Amino acid sequence: MENPIPASRIHYLAGGGELGGLIRDYDWGSSSLGPIDQWPVTLLTTLNIILNSKFPMFLWWGKDLIQFYNDAYLPSLGENGKHPKALGQKGEDCWTETWPVIEPLIDQVMNHGQPVWSENQLIPIYRNNRLEDVYWTFGYSRVNDENGLFGGILAICYETTVQVENLKAIQHQYQQQTQRNETLATTNQELTDANDELVQEQETIQIKLSLLAEKEERFKNIINQGPVAVAIFRGPKFIIEEFNYKVLEYWGRTAEQVKDIPLFEALPEARGQGFEELLTNVLLTGERFVASELPVTLFRKGKLGTTWINFIYDPIRDAQGNIDGITVICNEITEQVNARKEVERSFQQGRLSKEAAQLGIFDCDIENNIFEMDDRCRVLFGVTHSGQVTYEQDFLGSIYSEDHHKVSVVLKEAFDESVSDGDYDVEYRTMKPDKKVRWIRSKGKVYFDDQETAIRFIGSVLDITEQKTDELRKNDFIGMVSHEMKTPLTSLNGFLQILHGRAGKAQEAFNIGLLSKAIYQVKKVTNLINGFLNVSQLESGKIQIQKKPFVLQELIEELIEDLRLAQTTHTITFYTQDLVTIKADRQKIENVISNLLSNAIKYSPQGKHVEVRCTLSEGRALVSVKDEGMGIKPENISRLFDRFYRVEDNNQISGFGIGLYLCAEIIERHNGKIWAESTPGLGSTFYFSLPLN
Numbered sequence: 001m002e003n004p005i006p007a008s009r010i011h012y013l014a015g016g017g018e019l020g021g022l023i024r025d026y027d028w029g030s031s032s033l034g035p036i037d038q039w040p041v042t043l044l045t046t047l048n049i050i051l052n053s054k055f056p057m058f059l060w061w062g063k064d065l066i067q068f069y070n071d072a073y074l075p076s077l078g079e080n081g082k083h084p085k086a087l088g089q090k091g092e093d094c095w096t097e098t099w100p101v102i103e104p105l106i107d108q109v110m111n112h113g114q115p116v117w118s119e120n121q122l123i124p125i126y127r128n129n130r131l132e133d134v135y136w137t138f139g140y141s142r143v144n145d146e147n148g149l150f151g152g153i154l155a156i157c158y159e160t161t162v163q164v165e166n167l168k169a170i171q172h173q174y175q176q177q178t179q180r181n182e183t184l185a186t187t188n189q190e191l192t193d194a195n196d197e198l199v200q201e202q203e204t205i206q207i208k209l210s211l212l213a214e215k216e217e218r219f220k221n222i223i224n225q226g227p228v229a230v231a232i233f234r235g236p237k238f239i240i241e242e243f244n245y246k247v248l249e250y251w252g253r254t255a256e257q258v259k260d261i262p263l264f265e266a267l268p269e270a271r272g273q274g275f276e277e278l279l280t281n282v283l284l285t286g287e288r289f290v291a292s293e294l295p296v297t298l299f300r301k302g303k304l305g306t307t308w309i310n311f312i313y314d315p316i317r318d319a320q321g322n323i324d325g326i327t328v329i330c331n332e333i334t335e336q337v338n339a340r341k342e343v344e345r346s347f348q349q350g351r352l353s354k355e356a357a358q359l360g361i362f363d364c365d366i367e368n369n370i371f372e373m374d375d376r377c378r379v380l381f382g383v384t385h386s387g388q389v390t391y392e393q394d395f396l397g398s399i400y401s402e403d404h405h406k407v408s409v410v411l412k413e414a415f416d417e418s419v420s421d422g423d424y425d426v427e428y429r430t431m432k433p434d435k436k437v438r439w440i441r442s443k444g445k446v447y448f449d450d451q452e453t454a455i456r457f458i459g460s461v462l463d464i465t466e467q468k469t470d471e472l473r474k475n476d477f478i479g480m481v482s483h484e485m486k487t488p489l490t491s492l493n494g495f496l497q498i499l500h501g502r503a504g505k506a507q508e509a510f511n512i513g514l515l516s517k518a519i520y521q522v523k524k525v526t527n528l529i530n531g532f533l534n535v536s537q538l539e540s541g542k543i544q545i546q547k548k549p550f551v552l553q554e555l556i557e558e559l560i561e562d563l564r565l566a567q568t569t570h571t572i573t574f575y576t577q578d579l580v581t582i583k584a585d586r587q588k589i590e591n592v593i594s595n596l597l598s599n600a601i602k603y604s605p606q607g608k609h610v611e612v613r614c615t616l617s618e619g620r621a622l623v624s625v626k627d628e629g630m631g632i633k634p635e636n637i638s639r640l641f642d643r644f645y646r647v648e649d650n651n652q653i654s655g656f657g658i659g660l661y662l663c664a665e666i667i668e669r670h671n672g673k674i675w676a677e678s679t680p681g682l683g684s685t686f687y688f689s690l691p692l693n
């Protein structure tokens with residue numbers, strides 16, 4: 001036992017619970033503080049306060065900072081920690097783990113007398129067998145000794161670990177909450193976004209729906225205005241539920257007359273024509289029904305009439321698959337059927353006429369190289385075999401050799417769309433099997449594709465042998481008569497010329513005038529006779545073209561001069577520039593020009609003017625004769641050059657209608673061209689052009 005605590009001091013250290021006992025029993029004599037009886041009163045007084053306080057307190061005393069504390073402080077030292085070793089221990093030895101934190105604070109209090117206050121400060125300490133995070137709210141204050149020098153440091157401290165941890169937990173919870181809130185906010189945002197998307201989607205759906213509605217409307221419109229009749233019938237009574245304009249047009253009814261009315265009530269006349277049975281069958285079997293070209297009697301435009309239709313009945317099924325209606329798509333083909341019947345009728349007529357006229361038909365499919373002749377055509381071409389005919393052998397090969405050239409020229413023109421428009425019209429001879437000749441008139445047409453390539457050649461052939469023989473006979477007769485008349489006319493002309501000469505010498509003006517007119521009239525008759533002769537020669541192929549070069553202007557001037565002498569009713573002017581020399585049959589070209597000149601005078605009133613021109617144009621001679629006469633209607637122009645053609649209105653003017661025909665034949669034989677332009681009432685211009693050689 002140490003020195004007992006003197007009675008004068010014991011009351012300072014009385015009580016104090018466990019620590020009171022421990023302090024009293026501690027061997028202070030071996031500490032730097034020395035035995036209790038040597039302790040300063042300030043230490044004892046302070047200890048008295050500490051030991052009797054229920055507030056955790058701690059005291060470092062002396063330069064070694066020897067430690068004291070009270071029971072209230074014990075929980076902060078924990079189990080198996082620094083207690084009880086901390087009592088009497090040097091501060092530095094006791095708080096090795098926290099000394100770096102505490103020492104500066106102690107120094108501040110000890111050496112500078114400044115108290116320290118800290119709240120919820122983390123000062124980890126070793127307790128409960130481990131280093132624990134301990135939070136403190138504490139204040140250090142200096143305790144002076146009786147001399148006013150540093151005695152010790154009183155630490156009144158309160159462990160706030162629990163509160164801090166609670167606070168931390170709360171903060172943590174708060175953070176979590178905040179996080180949750182943020183997550184919630186994010187989720188909320190996402191929900192809002194999703195909602196926005198939904199709204200947008202809804203808008204898109206709305207747009208799509210209205211587009212769909214628009215499309216449906218458009219579709220309905222198409223159906224409504226479409227060219228095909230469409231209707232929907234519902235139930236066993238075939239109530240007319242839907243229909244378009246075309247149906248109404250076909251039925252000849254208004255919408256009010258059919259809407260929601262059973263079909264056969266709306267169209268009673270359609271009963272008994274088999275449609276009820278057909279529709280019922282579709283309802284019962286669910287099988288589509290397709291009909292083509294069916295006659296239907298309907299009451300339309302105030303009367304019953306037969307119509308023709310193609311139609312389809314299609315079953316309509318409900319959601320359960322039951323058939324509860326029929327869609328009808330119908331196309332009225334009455335016009336087509338009637339047109340076809342008309343074609344059939346025309347075809348029949350054509351066939352009959354063909355048979356009656358004994359027309360033969362040939363058909364050449366150029367694209368596929370197929371040539372066909374009907375029986376009559378075969379006879380006319382002298383085809384004796386019954387096999388496939390060929391263009392070369394049976395068509396061309398059957399043509400009489402003398403006519404080959406003529407046919408090939410016409411064929412060449414017919415196959416040139418720009419020249420003939422495909423028209424083919426020619427007379428030629430074929431050989432019969434008995435080698436006799438047969439005359440044929442053939443008319444046909446060549447058809448072209450878009451590239452102007454001939455694809456088909458169809459034509460008819462007619463036996464004109466009899467007619468031709470008659471004509472030839474007639475021509476021979478005309479030729480003979482004309483020939484016989486030529487000699488007396490030539491004599492007559494000669495006598496008149498002599499008389500005209502004598503009258504001239506005797507200066508018998510009256511006789512000169514009469515004889516000039518007589519000579520002109522004889523010339524006219526001679527020309528006419530020559531015309532007939534030429535026609536007959538032409539027809540029998542005896543006309544000869546004898547080409548020699550001559551100056552065209554000279555010929556024209558001669559003819560005009562003759563005319564001026566013979567007539568005074570019209571003025572004639574001649575315009576020319578270049579000298580045009582051509583190689584042609586002068587006599588025949590003379591016939592042509594005098595024909596055109598006499599027509600110009602014949603078909604225009606007295607006192608009018610005739611204008612003749614001769615020029616070189618595109619390397620050809622071009623002659624025109626222009627009058628101020630009555631003119632020719634456009635529809636007659638193309639026929640002017642036909643044989644014996646005369647414009648009907650001109651009946652009071654004499655003529656035979658062979659002049660222009662001869663002109664055309666002569667010009668054609670010179671490889672030239674002849675044509676006319678005219679304005680009725682104002683006058684006509686006749687042109688011909690000739691190659692120079």
Ligand code: ADP
Nearest residue numbers: 599600603646647650655656657658659660661
């Ligand atoms: P013709 O004069 O003998 O009747 P043409 O062959 O010369 O025969 O003429 C055929 C028809 O063409 C005439 O009947 C006439 O109707 C018409 N024709 C010819 N030339 C003219 C013209 N210059 N002006 C008006 N019509 C004409």
